Amino acid sequence: MSGQEVIISNNLAEDIASAISRQSHDRLFVLTDTTTLRLCWPLVSGLPCLGSAQMITIGDTDDNKTLQSLSHVWEELQQGGATRHSLLVNLGGGMVTDLGGFAASTFKRGISFINIPTTLLSQVDASVGGKTGINFGGLKNEIGVFNNAASVIISSDFLRSLDQKNLFSGYAEMLKHGLISDEESLDELLHFDLNIVDYDRLNSLVAKSVSIKERIVEEDPTEKGLRKALNLGHTAGHALESLAIEQKRTVLHGYAVAWGLICELYLSVVKCNFPKDKLRQTVQFIREHYGDFPMDCKQYERLYEFMRHDKKNEGDSINFTLLGSIGDIRINQKATKEEIFEMLDFLSFKL
Numbered sequence: 001m002s003g004q005e006v007i008i009s010n011n012l013a014e015d016i017a018s019a020i021s022r023q024s025h026d027r028l029f030v031l032t033d034t035t036t037l038r039l040c041w042p043l044v045s046g047l048p049c050l051g052s053a054q055m056i057t058i059g060d061t062d063d064n065k066t067l068q069s070l071s072h073v074w075e076e077l078q079q080g081g082a083t084r085h086s087l088l089v090n091l092g093g094g095m096v097t098d099l100g101g102f103a104a105s106t107f108k109r110g111i112s113f114i115n116i117p118t119t120l121l122s123q124v125d126a127s128v129g130g131k132t133g134i135n136f137g138g139l140k141n142e143i144g145v146f147n148n149a150a151s152v153i154i155s156s157d158f159l160r161s162l163d164q165k166n167l168f169s170g171y172a173e174m175l176k177h178g179l180i181s182d183e184e185s186l187d188e189l190l191h192f193d194l195n196i197v198d199y200d201r202l203n204s205l206v207a208k209s210v211s212i213k214e215r216i217v218e219e220d221p222t223e224k225g226l227r228k229a230l231n232l233g234h235t236a237g238h239a240l241e242s243l244a245i246e247q248k249r250t251v252l253h254g255y256a257v258a259w260g261l262i263c264e265l266y267l268s269v270v271k272c273n274f275p276k277d278k279l280r281q282t283v284q285f286i287r288e289h290y291g292d293f294p295m296d297c298k299q300y301e302r303l304y305e306f307m308r309h310d311k312k313n314e315g316d317s318i319n320f321t322l323l324g325s326i327g328d329i330r331i332n333q334k335a336t337k338e339e340i341f342e343m344l345d346f347l348s349f350k351l
């Protein structure tokens with residue numbers, strides 16, 4: 001996989017123009033979704049470097065991350081005369097950067113693409129690290145390839161139109177990056193005021209967060225080992241997200257991850273001696289900002305089943321990434337059913 005340039009931008013016009021000019025291309029395409037077209041495209045649509053771009057638009061929610069939308073993008077590229085030397089700019093959240101990255105990686109065996117993530121979740125996670133793909137057969141990110149964007153351009157200008165829930169959702173992945181990195185980074189995150197946002201300061205926290213992810217992905221681009229650190233909070237989190245979807249409740253990914261962090265930090269205390277004061281501090285921040293995941297113990301079996309079918313497992317056992325302390329990553333940790341139920345008790349205040 002070729003390297004990826006991540007630009008934390010203070011000047012979108014300049015940074016987009018120079019990223020585009022570094023990729024020699026014949027035709028230029030911009031992929032976006034209906035909401036991003038309305039809220040974020042106006043911030044860049046007047047740039048001369050995008051003047052010749054042909055627009056491709058898809059629906060704006062994760063249920064559009066489908067083969068049908070992918071096929072629509074391929075068709076638009078084909079009808080727009082795209083060649084192997086064309087360039088695709090993905091402007092949007094994780095759905096657009098994942099699907100667009102996959103469309104570009106497969107069209108004529110691969111054309112170059114640039115990611116301009118416009119949500120906090122996509123800035124700190126989805127757009128960086130080369131995971132591309134679509135949902136398929138009822139499963140998230142079932143089909144895809146690892147392939148880096150030529151450049152990822154990150155700017156807090158886009159975040160000003162983001163609602164608070166989506167801001168909090170992305171912030172959960174930043175908390176995860178702090179936890180797997182170092183005490184100072186975590187401390188900074190736990191003391192940032194998420195209710196009155198200082199966007200310049202947020203941009204520098206995002207820069208730090210992205211550099212933590214980049215460091216890990218560089219060492220293990222295809223998730224054979226260390227990259228599993230990025231799964232902290234996600235085994236429990238994905239199960240909670242799946243339960244919510246089954247119950248037709250709306251739960252944003254980052255909220256499920258935040259509650260998953262409560263679960264898996266508790267498991268870290270039990271199994272890896274993670275310090276209890278750090279658990280308390282982090283749990284307090286999460287409960288204050290994300291509230292609680294309402295459930296009762298009748299749902300534990302179902303959650304356990306979701307965890308058993310998590311695609312991160314190998315064989316029959318459920319795989320967790322846990323911590324011995326902040327930054328002390330323990331991948332491939334197994335837990336018994338009793339331990340998992342106890343962890344769910346902790347999440348739902350029964351301990």
Ligand code: GLY
Nearest residue numbers: 125129131227230
């Ligand atoms: N979202 C976790 C990863 O990129 O590996």
